[in-house]
Every structure is written in C-alpha cells, then in structure tokens.
Amino acid sequence: MEEGAPGAANTAPAGGAPKGAYTFQQKPKGVGRGIYRDPAATQVPRSMNIHHDKRVIKGNTYAAQVLPLSAQMELQMAEKEAERQKRRIAAEQKRKKNEEQKRSLTPEPVEGRRHIDIQTDQYLEELTDNIEEATAETQTDPMLDRPPTPKFVPSKSGRDVECQIEASDLFDFDFEVQPILEVMVGKTLEQAMLEVCFAIQLCDG
Numbered sequence: 001m002e003e004g005a006p007g008a009a010n011t012a013p014a015g016g017a018p019k020g021a022y023t024f025q026q027k028p029k030g031v032g033r034g035i036y037r038d039p040a041a042t043q044v045p046r047s048m049n050i051h052h053d054k055r056v057i058k059g060n061t062y063a064a065q066v067l068p069l070s071a072q073m074e075l076q077m078a079e080k081e082a083e084r085q086k087r088r089i090a091a092e093q094k095r096k097k098n099e100e101q102k103r104s105l106t107p108e109p110v111e112g113r114r115h116i117d118i119q120t121d122q123y124l125e126e127l128t129d130n131i132e133e134a135t136a137e138t139q140t141d142p143m144l145d146r147p148p149t150p151k152f153v154p155s156k157s158g159r160d161v162e163c164q165i166e167a168s169d170l171f172d173f174d175f176e177v178q179p180i181l182e183v184m185v186g187k188t189l190e191q192a193m194l195e196v197c198f199a200i201q202l203c204d205g
Helices: 069-102 173-204
Strands: none
Touching: none
C-alpha cells in the first residue's frame, strides 16, 4: 500500500485489475477545541440567557392574557355582533324619528272652537279637580305592662314510670313501734322503782 495525500484512496488503474481492497487514509486530528483559547481567534459572543431570546415574551404572566385562537375568534365574532346590534338600534331610532316628523299634526281649531283632551280608553272614569277625601279614625289599645317572665322549667328527659302501692304495703312506724316502746318504758320504770326501794332499805338499815 502506497502513502498518498491526506484523504487519498487507492484505486485500480484503468483497464486493469485492482491491486487490493479499497482503503482510506487521513492524518489524525484532535476532536473539539484545545484546553486554552486562541487569543488571535475572533470570539463570537454567544448569550445563553433566555431573556435575550426574541421568541420569549417578557413581563409578568397575569398582566397580558394570551387567548387561544378559538377564544380570539369568538371575541371577534362577539365584537362584530355588538357592532351590528348597535347599528340596528341606531337605524330603528332614526326610522321612528322620521315617522314622527312625517306624521301630520292636529290642525288649528276653527274660529269659535277649541281643542280639549278626551279619554279614548275602553273604560272611562270621571275626572274632577276636587279630590275626594274621607276622614277616618282608629283607637289603639292602651300600653299594657309586660307580663312577668315565667320561671325556667327544663324540658323533661327520659321515660315516666309508675307503680301502684296499696295501703297495707307501706310500713306504719307509729303502729309498729308501739309494742316495742311499751316494753322499753315498762322495763325502765320497773328498774327505777327497784333502785329506789334498794336505796330506801340502805338508809333504814
């Protein structure tokens, strides 16, 4: 294989068989730039700040609302409809004004007569300069004292239960204690009499 210029390839001569397989040879070179910058080279400033991009909208996000295309079309249609409605109202007012101007006025009354206002309604009413008045009186009740505030009674809670007790079911204390009281009083008096008699005997002896 012979050495040639950079980027040269070995090819077969015209009209002959190829000497070998197709080969490509080029001097090696570094990939990327070197470690140090070349001061002589012109440096093109490349800004990486997104604020310098013309495609980015500057400002806050709530001041200028960006409407979608469909909303913009609806807004334009609404504005056109409002404009048409305004023109329609103006034309209607102009038409009414022209009709009022074209309408013939009432001619002046002939000599010896005058125009008066009359009622053309279905139901007529009597018109008078004197307004009918009527006097009416009413008597209010005298001021009454405020009734006393009732006592507070809490509302009942729970369930009411009752039972029936006969007269013989309860314990009669007076009736039941009478025989016991008689025995106690009799024994006390008997003991007291014995002690008095014993004391008299001791004094006599």
